[in-house]
Structure formats: structure tokens, C-alpha cells
Amino acid sequence: MKKFSFVAVVVMVAVVVLVASEAQMAEAVTCSPTELSPCLSAITSGSPPSATCCSKLKEQKPCLCGYLKNPNLKQYVNSPNAKKVISSCGVPYPQC
Template identity: 80%
Template sequence: MKFSLVAVAVTLAVVLLVASESQRAEAVTCNPTELSPCLSAITSGSPPSDACCGKLREQKPCLCGYLKNPNLKPFVNSPNARKVANTCGVPYPQC
């Protein structure tokens, strides 16, 4: 009986540790300046760079927040921004 309780406790500890690590790995710091590699593509309609697409994928969880910001919404909601997202394979957010 003692062995099975120890095994359950160790298993539970490992599961909790793995779960906390995966949450940390998925955390994204929302910072619109991270999308600066996309600025020329959004403002001029030029094709997005690989760096732009990488940052856009990284910032994907933040896009709804950017759309809610009145200062950022015109850029994020522009036709060129939608084109950049489409070219990069990032679905436009449905907020």
C-alpha cells in the first residue's frame, strides 16, 4: 500500500511539473513593437519577410487585443494586414 501511494504522489508531481512547463512555454508577451518587421508589408503592401511571418505567428494570441486597441486597430484591421496574415498562413482573428 505504501509503495502505491508513493508512486501516485511521484506521478502526480511529474504531471504537475510538465503541465507548468508547457504553460510557461506557451506564454507570449504581447508587444506590438514585435511586429515591426511587418511594418513595410502592412503600410506599402510589399510581400512580408520571413521575419515578419515568424513574429506574426508568435504574436497570434495577441491579435484580438491589438484589434481592441483604438491606436492599433487601423493597422491590424487594414486590407494589407489581412493580406500579410493570409500570406504568412496566420488566420485573421475572429474576436
């Protein structure tokens, strides 16, 4: 009977680990600068960001350092208007 209980505990722990890893995978974001297209007008014109822009920006927050390291994107993410948009949306500017 002890052996059965030990096996049951091991199986339960394995299930918990699998469920936890699935939850982390579901939270992973795909970094795609095109996801920030709703922010384009706010960044280029300095107008206030839309709710959609802020939502996408918060979604893409883990990707901002990668965008800053990309020479083709850095100028946009590092621009004064982009910094205003990031701040207006309540997203901390990345410290890379």
C-alpha cells in the same frame, strides 16, 4: 508496502503536473506590438511580407484580438494591407 506505492504514485503524478504546467508557461507569448515591426513595410507599402515578419506574426497570433481592441492599433491590424500580410503568412484573421 502498499502505503509506499501509493505515496510514490502521488509524487509521480505531482511531478507530471508540474512539468506540464512548466511547458505551458514556456509557450506563453508576451504581447508586444513592437514585435511586429518586421511587418511594418509590408503593411504600409503592400509589399510581400518577409519570413521574419511571418514568423513574428505567427508568434503574436494570440495577441491579435487584443491589438484589434486597442483603438491605437486597430487601424493597423484592420487595414487591407495588414489583412493581406496576415493571409500571406498563413495566419487566420482573428475572429474576436
